[in-house]
Amino acid sequence: MQQTIERPPGRLVLVVDDMPENLAVLHDALDESGYSVVLANDGASALEQAHALLPDVMLLDAAMPGMDGFEVCRRLKADLQTRAIPVIFMTGQPESEHVAAAFQAGGSDYVTKPVRQNEMLARIHAHTQNARLQSQSRSALDAFGHAVLTVDPDERILWQTPLARQWLDSYFPAHAKSALPLPVSPWLQRAVRARSGGEQAAPLVIEQGTRRLIFMLGEADEAVQWSIVLREEADDALVQSLMAKHRLTQREAEVLHWVSEGKSDSDIGDILGTSPGAVKTHLEQVLAKLGVETRTAAAALAVSSRPL
Numbered sequence: 001m002q003q004t005i006e007r008p009p010g011r012l013v014l015v016v017d018d019m020p021e022n023l024a025v026l027h028d029a030l031d032e033s034g035y036s037v038v039l040a041n042d043g044a045s046a047l048e049q050a051h052a053l054l055p056d057v058m059l060l061d062a063a064m065p066g067m068d069g070f071e072v073c074r075r076l077k078a079d080l081q082t083r084a085i086p087v088i089f090m091t092g093q094p095e096s097e098h099v100a101a102a103f104q105a106g107g108s109d110y111v112t113k114p115v116r117q118n119e120m121l122a123r124i125h126a127h128t129q130n131a132r133l134q135s136q137s138r139s140a141l142d143a144f145g146h147a148v149l150t151v152d153p154d155e156r157i158l159w160q161t162p163l164a165r166q167w168l169d170s171y172f173p174a175h176a177k178s179a180l181p182l183p184v185s186p187w188l189q190r191a192v193r194a195r196s197g198g199e200q201a202a203p204l205v206i207e208q209g210t211r212r213l214i215f216m217l218g219e220a221d222e223a224v225q226w227s228i229v230l231r232e233e234a235d236d237a238l239v240q241s242l243m244a245k246h247r248l249t250q251r252e253a254e255v256l257h258w259v260s261e262g263k264s265d266s267d268i269g270d271i272l273g274t275s276p277g278a279v280k281t282h283l284e285q286v287l288a289k290l291g292v293e294t295r296t297a298a299a300a301l302a303v304s305s306r307p308l
Contacts, residue, residue, distance in 0.1 A: 007053045007054070008037075009036060010034070010035065010036045011035050011128050012035070012036045012037075012038065013035045013037050013038070013055060013056065013057050013058070013059060013124060014038050014039075014046065014057075015030070015037060015038070015058075015059045016039075016040045016041070016043075016046040016058065016059065017090065018041050018042060018065060020041065022061070022115075026115065026120075029121070042065075043067025043068065043069070043071060044067060046058070046060070047072060047082075050082050050085060051081060051082055056127075056128045057088060057124055058086070058088065059088050059124070060107075061089075062091040062110075069089060069105075070101055070102070070105040073087050073089075073106045073107055074105050076106065078156075078178070079178070080159075080178045083158050086109070087106065087109075088109045088110060088111060088127065089102040089110040089111075090112075092112070109123050109127065147161055147163040147164040147167055147229070147231065148218065148227060148229055148230070149164045149168075149227070149228050149230070150225045150226065150227045151226050155179060155180045155185055156178055157178055157180065167230055168181065171213050183206060184228075187204040187215065188215075190202075191204075195217060201217040211232060211235075212232065212234075214230065215229075215230055216229045217229075235257065239254050241305065242257060247289065251282055252286050255268055255272070255282040256286050256298060256299075256302050260298075260302035260303050262299075265279040265280055265283070286298055
């Protein structure tokens, strides 16, 4: 039976190095600075502890026998559970190629060997603080039931709120959990190009029966990550909202809703099981209650009334 690994209290640093003397020195320096420290001397145990403990930051030796630090980092970043852990590489080769490899693998920072303790502690402090702020922001989004996800430039999902995950699973049950669903990818590329060109990024609407999942581009940093805000709409919910906000009957609200969706009187009659003439009569009543004169104005008012 596999033993459960318990997470120590406080800010946790996972230190990975194949040299015991290095582990001892780093452990003592971090412990004296108030960090909880967990040690690993190879890539496999590093991955195991990272998954079990989700440390606030990982201090990772780049050159280790067997699975080196670059491969460890790549595997961490390929897994949705561990992707957000900041990785600080320790390297004895500060040449640009080696440093570039560290960042290409997904590393957040690096220090050179022999490690200068003041520099190491400053970098760890910066990354743990940043990780904590991100965690607090994400917890707030979770608590308020928002649906948000972030993706990296390769369109791998870095993080998502529970509601975003629930909706993606509902609308795209076969999609890979760590990647954007196929219909979303080309839209994201178009949206980012539009934003970069100073244009409004149009949302993506995915329909499923009477429900619609709407994707909107949030904050975008093409070199780091993009955020996507999701919103779900349902015809029944929108009709109820129109009834409440504008004091319409259910049939009037239904007609107004479908007018806002661009449907003709004939189309609405087919949807509601009534005649185009009856639809026209209800629409005239809607215009009077809304205080507008045209179908277009009524549709615009309905759209502006939708919940955000």
